[in-house]
Amino acid sequence: MQPPQNPAFDQAEFRKSSYSQSEAACVEVAGLDPGVAVRDTQNRGLGTLSFNAAEWQAFLDTAKDA
Template sequence: MDDIETLEWRVSSYTDNETCVEVAGTADTVYVRNSNARDVGVVAFSRAEWGAFLKGAAAGEFDQFG
């Protein structure tokens, strides 16, 4: 695993002050974490997995969870 503390973390522009999700990436991996509970850990996705998630989100595949 990469040294996640040295990565450049980004917060979604859709995030409010209560629910913060941060994303950082390397050439091979995309990491996601809760900025309100960073010590809990991260979830890691391959670039292919992350791309499939973004494609599904754009297509509305997860709208029932919102």
């Protein structure tokens, strides 16, 4: 059973981080208005997570401090 998809995800332009190079274990991110969508590169059909701008910024701030 496939998870429901938001139609905005079908229109989104997902991109991989340049840091992932050719590694398979990475995620793809797409800008949404407002916020971002994130999905697994190898398992795109399993669904997409979305975060509003504040949630995404909190994640980025935490990741930078780690």
